[in-house]
Amino acid sequence: LAVESSLRTHTLATFAMGYASNTEELLDFFSKTFFGYQQESYALEALLNKIVEFLTEKGFLENGSATEFGKRTSELYIDPMSALILKNAIEVSQEKPSSEFSFLHAITKTSELNKLYLRKKDYDMCIAAADEMEDFLLFPPPSQYSDPWGYEDFLSEIKTTLFFIDWIKERNEDFLLTKYNLAPGDIRSRVEAADWLLYSMDVIARLFGFTKMGEISELRLRVKHGIGEELIHFVGIKGIGRVRARKLYNRFKTIEEIKKASIKEIASVALIGNKLAQSIKAQLGGEEEEVKITKMKQSTLTGF
Template structure:
């Protein structure tokens, strides 16, 4: 449909595909763009006419109304400054009753109150630790003086948020991240890694002398820094059986279903997310994997990027506490390329991804030395002339 001037845009698209769509729309090669609200959240992409079909979206808690601020943000895309004197924004009503509701709830209503990101406990924990680790604040008075100048304090006043600040300081001290408003070695490392302090504590408490790939993956997806997949109806038994099968591999406590059913179900959603990553490093076909887990390529790419940083952070925490970390490093490499461990020497080579590496390995070519000892015609037959030629001219980077 792109050839006829129609395309779609959403966060699940691969980054390069989103950029192409945005470029062609700006160049007027695309006349119609079907998009999710994410398009209005940061991409400067005005249009002559914006049509909003739905005012609700599906969440883990069912269908919910889209906030007024988001609807008006989408409407604000109407009108191209260099082309149009005015823009048109339409919101679809299915009947008269719905039309009246849309006027009352969206067209004539003020937007919701903007709130400071510091209201988010994760953000507050991270920033308070950073302030202490960087020696920007050194006691309760200097911390309060700093926060008093924030938008968060302007909204709620420092006195109203004082209990929250005190609670976070107590939390950081109890977990050995700070002592008397001075960051410990652990606290400084966590701050430099820019992960949620809770994530670092999960990593520290999960460390064992021996760790399996699944156990490592489950640990990183159990942190507040990585959003879990939603456990769909009918999937409980599937992932409950994985818990039984891999019970000894988990590095974190398994909740008791009979006493904490809600917590156990949330635990299973993390098992599902770990299974997604595990299937990837076990070389499940990407298209099959995306279909199985009902996830878009762009979303999966972002999850892998986050997972990569969390695995790096897990390695650094393991080093800090003198635990073995090679297993975590290997899982990180495998997650980056989506391969079993045996293919790691091959995916280091330029132009060799998970599919070509498997073809070479199954043909008895297991590392760069084997590639150099394989004749050109064999490589050409396996991978094509262009790739075969590049392999014969390639030298493995010394830093890898």
């Protein structure tokens, strides 16, 4: 709770779950926590008042109750500041061109996603990418002259975005380790966080009736599996991940082509084999079963 982002999250949850309906009840609730015990009462009250003012001003609270935006943010268990960033990103995307780079950069601005450390050799790469994609940025970059620290943080966001771009371009782990100094565990933790944030962005977009939900949902699938858009339907097949999906696509360009192929033809694809080929045919058995994009119903980040 000593971290402001955490305190914002728990303050909103306190209102959303009905444990408080005003600042007096909120103060009484938090004064009973270990964090509250460590604080002077006047300091705790000032801090909570500041957070309540922010939550009210930004549309998370109204008249002592959580709004629909506030409830959904609390259910998603993300920092209200992050929810606001995601909402603002989608709002801006309604009025200007957007791409996968746009939405991936937006989620790097949240506190839930650890940005990549900016090394000296990364500057030229990140500056070039920022200049190239400037028209697709949903947030204006800070000035490198009047706000040098902010600009450096922005370049870290760009580097993190470039990592995700390489990931959905199906770069292998050795490439990512060399370019970004990310081990498999580091890759997985960031992919899981990005998946949850893109899900949160999709939920918020639907709540406010924004368009481009389809783009966000598709991007989420690509980030989850680390694939190009042409492989989305392939990874919906049980037993098929990013590598096998690419092998299948190199032989069969559509699901319909796989349906028409024999087990022997499917099994001849590298990394497939006879047993998996039989499973694929059973799943894609023409009229018996249509392939479906895997539905993802995680309720928490740890549910992945």
